[in-house]
Amino acid sequence: MRRCQQCCRSLESELLSAPVLGESYVLLPTASASQSMLLLQKLPTSAATPPEMGESGAFGEDLYASARYNLSLQQQHQQEQRRQQAQRRQKLQQRQRRQQQRMKDSFTASGRYFEAHVGHASHEDENSEMEDSMVAVPTYADLSHHVQLITTQQAHCAGLPVTTPVCKECMDGMVTMIDGQAERARYEKRCFTSFMHNTTSSPVHNEDIEHIDDKIRFYENELNALEENLKLMESEREAIAKQQETMNEEEKALIYEEANLWDQFNGLKVQEVAFQEIRDAGTAQIDAMERKVASAKHLNILTDMFVIGYGGEFGTINQFRMGQSASFAVEWNEINAAFGECALLLQTLANMVGLEFSDFKIVPLGSFSKMIRTSNLRMEYCLHGSDQQNFAESHFNLGLGAWITCLGQLMSFVRARDPSIRLPYKVAKHSIGGYSILFLKNKHKEWTKALKYALTNLKWLLTWVSARGYSISAPSTMTSVATTVSSKGALAFAANSPIMSGPKESVVIMEHFS
Structure with missing residues (x-):
């Protein structure tokens, strides 16, 4: 190194x-x-x-x-x-x-x-x-x-x-x-x-040069002929282009005319469909009214106006489902409409038997029904809720507690009049059949069962009142309802009068209130 x-x-x-x-x-x-x-x-x-x-x-x-x-x-x-x-x-x-x-x-x-x-x-x-x-x-x-x-x-x-x-x-x-x-x-x-050997080893002869010149002349002649053919084809192409422009203009005019004709045809078709729908709607209404008139004579008004049934795990009133499920979410508009029907039915049954609820007053207003506390300090609770009102002291849960209390009072009144009746589920404070009526978080299944049991008792009470021959137009009941409900509640109560003869009118009125 x-x-x-x-x-x-x-x-x-x-x-x-x-x-x-x-x-x-x-x-x-x-x-x-x-x-x-x-x-x-x-x-x-x-x-x-x-x-x-x-x-x-x-x-x-x-x-x-x-x-x-x-x-x-x-x-x-x-x-x-x-x-x-x-x-x-x-x-x-x-x-x-x-x-x-x-x-x-x-x-x-x-x-x-x-x-x-x-x-x-x-x-x-x-x-x-x-x-x-x-x-x-x-x-x-x-x-x-x-x-x-x-x-x-x-x-x-x-x-x-x-x-x-x-x-x-x-x-x-x-x-x-x-x-x-x-x-x-x-x-x-x-x-x-x-490289030098390959480029210098093959000498070019005169015969090869002449042969190459002949090929060059031949290709030049062929090139001239092709150029003449090209000129002819260019002229033909220009003529064809002019014809194509003329045909394009004619095609545009025909397309515009066809579009106008289709617009007219579509307008007439829409009018025809609209007239057919009006005719079909009128025919359907006539048929429905004829069927209602034919069956109005032998139908019970209360059972026809308040149809209580079951749809799977949900209880229904007039086809409105009540409750919530983890596998299937029911819209709150439908639940609130069902509570409005329940409030109207409970108030109607109480008026027919001559019962006046103590401590609470029911105001049926369709999807916006209310419960009013009359004892002590006057309070107003809502009987319509949402997902946010899932705590015990919410206005919705207080309204549910007041409504189940009124239901218990009606059940006690009916048992006092007829000791032989045995209602399927008992009401104890804010629960029915052992399940709480309050809407709480993560307890949707219990709440749905409680609402189903309440509808079952309402159906039993409706059957008992209809069998005893109580009349809706009793003077005492009409006077009490007129003095305790608001204008919208009076219209809702009018839906249960003998003039209406089917459940569909009741549904329409409740949707109008909502």
Whole structure:
């Protein structure tokens, strides 16, 4: 390693700016990377031009001109790589300098300490020798020794007048490089010889030239004929284009006329469909009224107006479902309409039997029915809810509690009149059949069962009242209803009068109130 550095230092002065293969190469020293970077920046960036080739296929300068030219291209690429490596090494060198400076500072501080306490006079000489030895040791911040070796070898291969002796390692590398360049030159020589042989081995005869001229004349005549045909086709194309434009205009006119005809036809068709729907609706209404008139004589008004049944796990009144399920969500508009029907039915039954509820008053207003507390402080509770009113003290739950209390009072009144009746479910405070009537979170299944049991008791009470022959138009009941309900409640109560004869009118009135 030390011998190769000595060879490179000895060649530095001779190869500092010697032209090698069309460029200026410089041997980079190892003592200072910053000086090497300055030398690299001074190098000109000139593109290598290939040497001229003779008629025989060989280069005009010498046998090694091709190898030198290829080597110059490789050197340009290597030069760019060296430049990038030099930048990275410069950063490493800066860190190395800082480390060396810290080491020097530490040595200086230690020397001063020993000089002050021990008194050695030769400390400065030893410190300078130590610094020289440290500078002489190669570091990672120096440029690559491989780059120096390649530069020296290239200088020898180019035939420069270098008189400095070379070490064995450098000589071995140079011999290997010269062998590779010689092999590449021999390969290129073979390629050039084959090319020249192929291009000069087949002479052209006069007969072949005449034959080629005949073919050229034939193709020229054919080209002229094709050009004439092309002109005819161009003229035909222009005529066809004009015809196409005329037909396009006619087509647009026909499309516009067809669109107008279709618009008229669609308008007439819509009118016809509308008239048919009106006719069908009138016919359906006539048929429905005829059926109602035919069946009004032998139907019970209460059972016909308040149809209580079951739809799966839900109880229904007039086809309105009551309750909620985890698998199927019932809209609150439908539930509120069902509560309006229940409030109207409970108030109607109480009026028919002559019962006046204590503490509460029912105001049936369809999907917006209310419960009014008459005892103590007058309060108004709603009998229509939503998903947000799922806590115990909500106005909806208070209204449900008041309604179930009124239902319990009616059940007690009926049992007092007829001890033989056995209602299926018992009412205890805010529960019926053991299930709470309040709408609470995560208890939809219990709430649905409680509403189903309440509808069952209402159906039993409706059957009992109808069987006893109570009349809706009793004077006492009419007077009590007129004084206790609002205007909308009076209209809802009028839906239960003997004039109405079916359940559909009741449904229509309740939807109107909602």
